[in-house]
Amino acid sequence: MITQVDKAQSLERLHAAPEILRVVNVWDAVSARAVAALPETRAIATAGHSIAATYGYGDGQIPIDTMLDMVGRIVEAVGDLPVTADLDDGHGDAGETIRRAIGKGVIGANVEDRLKPLDESVAVVRAIVAAGEAEGVPFVLNARTDAFVRAGGRPLDESVADAVERGRAYLDAGASLVFVPGVLDADVTRRLVDGIGERKISVIGLPGSLTSTEYEALGVARISYGPMTQRVALTALQDLAADLYTGGVIPASTRSLN
16 A cells, blocks of 8 residues: 555655656646546646636635645545645645645645745745654655745846745755746756755746756756646637537547546
């Protein structure tokens, strides 16, 4: 039987491997099963924005009980695959949120700093790590810094320096990776890897970003896609609906995935 500890250790190994870990974000049980069915899938990541949208909430506004219920359903849907969850900023009490997430079968999470003061953000990381230790799970925290997405108009160099300072502090406090969302070009990515560490950075794939293979060559550990996967799916649905309204038919290539 594969335990939560086994799953957490597996995710850590995937982060440390030379090959970048590609995680395709899901938002409900059926999207999770569809991704989990692919032989290339090594781990499952939830998208908080997408789960919130599924229930009609804005990003970061979904009640924690609702979020954790869906995360638990996703864990059940994918069997032995490790599941890492997007848990926004920790929902007010990051340690308690992580304790409850572990109870749902989760072995890792993204938690964002929203550019709060560094000492407060480090305290959140420590609370998450302590919660994992208390539950007997080597919890895999992908500590997110919003140094770029909440940068405002500050110079790029300041955002890079801020991300590096925060990233090092989060790793020192027990985080496994540092998630730096944003459209990161090769130069910025190289500077972040040099400052934070090789195979210690997680990025997001957005329109205009580098390819996963290019990020891999720069020493990035993991790439995820956040709400973009749901947006692609909804774009396809809307395009199909428009075609059906004008006399189109369901494509013969359509597969049964549920």
